[in-house]
Amino acid sequence: MKINNNLNDLRFNKQYSLNYSIDEFINLSMFNPINEKKYFSQYNLKKFQKKKYRVHVLGMGGSSLSSKLLAQFIDPNLINNSLYIYDNLSLAYITSTISKIKISNKDRFIFISKSGNTIETKYFLHLFIKLLKKKNIKNPLKQFIFITENKKNYMKSFSIKNKILCFDHDPNIGGRFSIFSITALLPLIVMGYSLNSLLKSFTKAKMKFLNNYKYLSKLTLSNLKFEDSKNITSLVGLSYHDRINVINEWYRQIFAESLGKNKKAKNYISSYGPIDQHSQFQLYIDGPYDKQFIFFSIASKVSKFKNNNDLIRRYNLTSVLERGAITTLKQKKFLVNQITIEENLIDYTYLLIYLIFDIFLRAKVSKINFLDQPAVEILKKNTRA
Secondary structure (H helix, E strand, O other): OEEEEOOOOOOOOOOOOOOOOHHHHHOOHHHHHHHOOOHHHHOOOHHHOOOOOEEEEEOOOHHHHHHHHHHHHHOHHHEOOOEEEEOOOOHHHHHHHHHOOOOOOOEEEEEEOOOOOOHHHHHHHHHHHHHHHHOOOOOHHHHEEEEEOOOOOHHHHHHHHHOOEEEEOOOOOOHHHOOOOHHHHHHHHHOOOOHHHHHHHHHHHHHHHHHHHHHHHHHHHHHHHHHHHOOOOEEEEEEOOHHHHHHHHHHHHHHHHHHOOOOOOOEEEEEEHHHHOOOOHHHHHHOOOOEEEEEEEEOOOOOOOOOHHHHOOOOHHHHHHHHHHHHHHHHOOOOEEEEEEOOOHHHHHHHHHHHHHHHHHHHHHHOOOOOOOHHHHHHHHHOOO
């Protein structure tokens, strides 16, 4: 992973001074699945060995986004082929999707809710029972899997009553930070991916992070000092490549839910480069000077177009568009960070850990607890059924 920015060109060399312990960060509960060798021994995963199922994940926010975040990078073709993500309550979308799929005993439906009482997950549960029965699946509950906390809640009680396979959601890991836990990994495991192989990549990524965290800390604390000095109120994240588009979706969630806790909170805008280059960039370039830009990139060789084959070569056109956007924004004196990764899971995971570290440092400077979500909990209570 390489990170380039133009702070030197902007003649800015300040940063926040912050005392913190890297052990405090890397020993957070969200990293327990990587740090503790026997963490996954608490789960009976043997029944999925040497088997491959088509998986449907049903849950809101981090409950489903974590699996999507990993699967989209591992193989974009998994989405809507081997893996279906239902994080949209639209009845039209759900019924349309299910109507096109021939459901068999090779399908597994994973319902995820940490609390076990999430109204949206209840909706998914009873809706899919109805939809699957309409497709003449006599006992759909046999194909259901639950992930929820091991305590009295709606999903846990429903699983016991109906003998549904239920895995315990780690009570110490919040949904948006569950990318290394059973929440994110179970769908991949059920599809046939090796847990050990995934964990090896995660561990190597953690070591790369620990070897470079001081440099990464300087980057974040310098960016944050620039933002506050220049009254930057928005961060615009841009991605141009299919394999890493979900990073923007995920980072938007962890940024908003972790840092949006006072009137000084900044806004994170998730932007899709090839589309927004023809819609939002007029505003980005000539609009208010209240933004900094983060480009999530995959390493590629950008060549000049000699013929139409060059035009459609992998990543060629998108990389040219991306380079043009970066050049233009720098000319307009915006702060631009470009984070470039190699196309492998180790570097991708290294990026994910860095983005969590970025949130950790920002929270330290702002003196807020980045792990809770008080406003979201109030919202959940007001919508509980």
